[in-house]
Amino acid sequence: MPEYTALAVASVVLTVLVERFWLRTGVFRTAKYWLAMAIVFFFQVLVDGWLTKLSAPIVIYDESQTTGLRIPWDVPVEDYLFGFSMVTLTILLWVRLGRSREEVDR
Structure with missing residues (x-):
């Protein structure tokens, strides 16, 4: 697996594990x-699309490091x-920090 792809997948797995086993905020169950x-996805498509378009890229990726x-x-x-x-x-x-602050304020 290319390095950039492996790091991108690892970042998602780590984020989900942090939520599941450490922070436990429950945000994945909320519509908000x-x-x-x-x-975020909508604007990421617009901005990333402009930055990485193959016809005139501003950001260039090493294709050997991506899928x-x-x-x-x-x-x-990967983006x-x-x-x-x-x-x-x-x-x-x-x-999580907002909840911690609420507990302190009580």
Whole structure:
């Protein structure tokens, strides 16, 4: 498996494990989380599509380090995996820290 792909998959697995076994916020069961992810995905397609378009790329990937699968508009699938991990981990920490602060304020 190419390095960039392996790291992208590992980031998703690690993020899910952090939620499942450590933070336990329950955000994966909320409609708000999935709506937020849909909004992020929409804008990620637009921005990543523009940055990585094969006709005039601004960001160039070493194709030997990726699967080469690009959907839609030439966006490498690995970018979606890293995007999921980055946004999800941020939300998880935000929710967890917010709950910790509420407990302190009581």
